[in-house]
Every structure is written in C-alpha cells, then in structure tokens.
Amino acid sequence: MPLFVNQLTHLDVSLWCPERGLVGASWHLDAELFGELGEHGMLFDFGEVKPWIKSRIDGGADHTLLIPAKAPGIDISDCPEGMRIRTRTPYAMEVRGPRQAFTLLPCERIDTDNLAEHLSQSLGRRFPEQVERIVLRLREEIIDGASYSYSHGLKHHGGNCQRIAHGHRSRLEIHQHGERQPHLESHYASWLDNTYLVSAEDILADQARQQTLTTSYRSAQGQFVLTLPRERCRVLATATTVENIAIWLTHEITRATGVATQLYAYEGIDKGASHSATPEELAGDA
C-alpha cells in the first residue's frame, strides 16, 4: 500500500538552462512511499520518514547549482577551488567553487522528471524499516500573479545559502493606494527574471570591455568565483538577503512612481520580507 506525503519539503536551487542561462528555481517535493503494513496497521511512522527524506535532500541537491553535464557548450573541470563549470550557450558563464555547491546530472537539460529521478536515487538503498521504495516528485508553486527567478549567494550564511549560485522562484506583491498593482508587479518581475543579484562589496571585477561582471568571496565552505554577462546582474549596495531585496525594491519603486509603496518580496515558497516607504521618507536619502 502506498502512502504519500505532499509538500514534504521544498528545493531551492539554480540550474543551467540551454535557453535561459542561469535560472533560479523553487519546487515543492512530494513523496510516495511503498512497503508492507506493520503489526499496528502502520506502514511506517510519518514522523520518522519525513525528517529522514528531508535531511537527505537538504544534504544533497538543495541549494546547489544543477548542471546538465551533456548540454552543448558545457565544460566541467577541476580547479583550486574544487570544480569549475564553463558554459557557452545562451551566454558564457564561469563558476568555480567547492564541489558540494554543484550537482551534475548526465543529461542535456534539467527538468522536474530527471531531477526527481536523481533525487530518488540519491536517497540510497537503505530505507527506514518497512519502507521498500520511495518515489519523489517535484512541483512548481502555483502563482496567480507575477513571479521571477533569481540566483544569488549569501557569504555570511552559516548554511548552504552561502553557495554563490543557488536561487529561487518567487512571487512579487506591490501595493499602492491600498491595492495590488499588477502592472508594476509584472514590470519589476520581468526586470528581475533570470538575473543574478550581487552585493556591491562582492564584485571582484566589472569588465566594461567584455561586458562581464565577476563576483567572488570566501565563506565557510570555501572560495567562490562567478563571472556573468553584466546585463544579467542586478547590483545591490547590501547583502542580497530577502529583507534587503524588499527594502531595495520598495525604494526603487517608490522613487520611480512617486507613490507610497508596500512590497512583499518572497524568497522561494511561502516566506519572505515586507517593507514600505513613502516618497517623503526617501526625499532626504537621494
């Protein structure tokens, strides 16, 4: 008899897409579990199996950069930082960092089916007692308004958010005059979509000639370096926490529209930060 656990956890990653380049993604993870009923009429205790699966996902592909190793133009090699990935299509990117920051899949493109299959295999063969087989599925959050995908890294984070290229697919809500502003939401979501958010203090080189930007930092997991086309980057004066993203966007929109703005910035699924500002408050900062 199969048991299921929907939304057991979620995955926040970046991936290399042959058409869109570096893309942030967030997915719900659902699990289906197969086994024999035990003597108390239970296949297994949800309370034991859920943390077991979550810990393996968190310690594996979650918060990594997913690379389709067989995609055209992908070059993977060792380097002093650990692993170096170079891409050519749709644009050139180079990223270096500790191996644990990357997940390589032997495919030409990453989709929810081959990634879920990879995750299922990464659970290994030794399941908790009575569980014989586990099937994992990934699902995008249903978002009825504007959303955007971004990648970033938080060098001060104690966990895996310090990895230089992990990302999220996030809602964006903008309120003015007490109402949602769908046009503004779409405009700013498309301005941010498929971008890399970089903190100004992490910029190592801004090469005007090549029109690329290189960001680099050392964090607890090791040294990270990332070079991307300049036009794919959005630069913040602060670290790219969701709190700072909310403040940054609220200020940009309040200044651009001259209207008091309240904004909800999400970081992936179901969490984020809100901020509000008025043109009068910002007048002194300009």
Ligand SMILES: Nc1nc2c(c(=O)[nH]1)N=C([C@H](O)[C@H](O)COP(=O)(O)OP(=O)(O)OP(=O)(O)O)CN2
């Ligand atoms: N106050 C903040 N805390 C964290 C921020 C942030 O911006 N502000 N950001 C991060 C990371 O960017 C991270 O990607 C968030 O991922 P999350 O899924 O929350 O991290 P966990 O894996 O630890 O949570 P799960 O419940 O296990 O999915 C972290 N914190």
